[in-house]
Each structure stands twice: as structure tokens, then as C-alpha cells.
Amino acid sequence: MKNAQHTRPPATPTLDFSHLHSVRLLPKHCTELHLILVGCGGIGAQLASSTARIARECQRLYERVRISFFDGDLVEQKNIRRQNFCVSEVGQNKAEAVAYRLNMAWGLDIAAFPTDFKGNRDDVNDRHNTLTILLGCVDTAAARHTLHLAIAEQTPEHDGQVWWLDGGNLSVHGQICLGNTGRPDVLARSFDLPNICQALPSPAVLHPELLKSLPDEQPKKRQSCADLAIRDPQSLTINTVIAAHMADYLLRLVVTKDLRRFATYIDMDSGSVRSLAITPTQVQRSTPTLSTERIAR
Numbered sequence: 001m002k003n004a005q006h007t008r009p010p011a012t013p014t015l016d017f018s019h020l021h022s023v024r025l026l027p028k029h030c031t032e033l034h035l036i037l038v039g040c041g042g043i044g045a046q047l048a049s050s051t052a053r054i055a056r057e058c059q060r061l062y063e064r065v066r067i068s069f070f071d072g073d074l075v076e077q078k079n080i081r082r083q084n085f086c087v088s089e090v091g092q093n094k095a096e097a098v099a100y101r102l103n104m105a106w107g108l109d110i111a112a113f114p115t116d117f118k119g120n121r122d123d124v125n126d127r128h129n130t131l132t133i134l135l136g137c138v139d140t141a142a143a144r145h146t147l148h149l150a151i152a153e154q155t156p157e158h159d160g161q162v163w164w165l166d167g168g169n170l171s172v173h174g175q176i177c178l179g180n181t182g183r184p185d186v187l188a189r190s191f192d193l194p195n196i197c198q199a200l201p202s203p204a205v206l207h208p209e210l211l212k213s214l215p216d217e218q219p220k221k222r223q224s225c226a227d228l229a230i231r232d233p234q235s236l237t238i239n240t241v242i243a244a245h246m247a248d249y250l251l252r253l254v255v256t257k258d259l260r261r262f263a264t265y266i267d268m269d270s271g272s273v274r275s276l277a278i279t280p281t282q283v284q285r286s287t288p289t290l291s292t293e294r295i296a297r
Helices: 042-058 094-106 141-151 225-231 238-254 280-286
Strands: 032-038 064-070 111-113 130-136 161-169 173-179 261-267 272-277
Touching: 032 042, 042 064, 042 094, 042 130, 042 161, 042 238, 064 094, 094 111, 130 141, 130 238, 141 161, 161 238, 173 238, 238 261, 272 280
Parallel strands: 032 064, 032 130, 064 111, 130 161
Antiparallel strands: 161 173, 173 261, 261 272
């Protein structure tokens, strides 16, 4: 699945010991949790089961846990080889197919929306005291722009809090990025509490190229993920690898509360995985466009 341009990690010294100085990410304490999976194709269909498992774990931590799946596409025969669907699901909406399967297996109440995510108030459900996690598994710049707008102007004064966890890949490369605001003034206060981080830059601030359309995203040339895979064959495991890393981010964000990284870059050719540690220096170095306001402790 061609979810995004492959982004390159910011330059770093050969020996990087920043993880030794990393701090924990502390999302806003809320009584309710809403997990929104946006895109149920290559990565999304793999991530769906992990999202459901983590949601079940969260039922003991939050007064209410909601799960929503969004995708406007139908399952096609050509999706079967690479995406997490079976022959009997061909012709069904992707979000509905995955939600039905998980609801039947685990007795959950996942809400499936057979449409693209619009990012409006009803979709995000920024209600009082609700922590919302947008799990972005989309394949166009327009869709990622919608996710970015959902968090771009967010401040600590909002009743709830919304985070965007984005995953994307090409053939054998991919990345995961996490953020919750695009405002320099909010990021400037990220590390006000000792050994705690409260805000991170939007994935679109970290990598502005995520919002730039690729040639095949133009309406007349738009091709499905499966069509692109035929032209540029992907590893059969790349979607699963990206989804697994996204699941670990989600687990550490909402359950164990010990997340200490905000971006991860994967190269399956070399087998390498590199992450950016949550430190004031690393965040500032990774977002030079926001350097007008120093991100300090």
C-alpha cells in the first residue's frame, strides 16, 4: 500500500545517544477514550485487530472507550494478496468488513463508517474530557491534510485532546510519526514539567512533504493501492511491520504511558529501525520551521 512518500529522518550524528535523555509523553488525563482508525486498507486492516485488543485493555482504565473505523473503499479481488481481507469479503466496504469481523469475534461495538474521514466535530468527537487518537493509515496528501487540520490549532485549553498517529510506506521503507499540534507557542511549553513531554509537532510539521500530492494522486491518474503494487511490488510484510510499530506506539500512549519516541523510520532492505527520542533538542532539531520559538524545558 502506498500510504505516503517515504520520508527521510532528520540528520543525526553517527552515534546517537539521545534516547538516554528521553522523557515520557504524558497525554491529557481524560475519562473517555476514542480510537479512530482512518483508512482500513494495507496498513489499516492490519492495525485494526491491534486497535481492538488495546481498546479492550483500556476498558479498565477509562470510563468509556469508543472505536470508529473510516474507509470509503470496497474490498476488491486484487486486495486479497496484500491486505488483510478474505475472498468472502470482496465487494464489502473495508471499514464495515473489518469492524464486523472484530465485533463478532470479541463482542465489541466498533462503529464503521463507509466514507472518507472529514475531520469535522462529529467525526473527531472532541467532547468534554475525551482523549481522541487518530490512527492515520491513508494514501493521499488530501487525506493527511484533513488529519493535520484536526490537530493543527489544538491548545492545552481544549476540553479534550486529539493526537494524530500516522503510518505510511513504500515498497520496503516506511515511517511512523506522532503529534498533537502545529502551534509553535504550544510546542514551546512542551517540556515545562520535569521529565515529561505534553505536546509534539504534527506529523505534517515534522515532514511537510506528507501534504504534497504525488503524480499518481491526481484525479485522472489516481490508482488504487493494489494497482500501484502491481507496478511497484511491495514486500508482503511491510504493511504488517508498520502496523506493529503503530500498535506499540498506541499501547505506550494510552495504556503503559511510557512512550519516549515521536517518530520511527524503517528500512527493510537493511533491517534497520531508527527512532527520534522525545527530548527538547531532538524535537527542536526536527522542526526547524518552528525555531522562532525555542522549545525548552
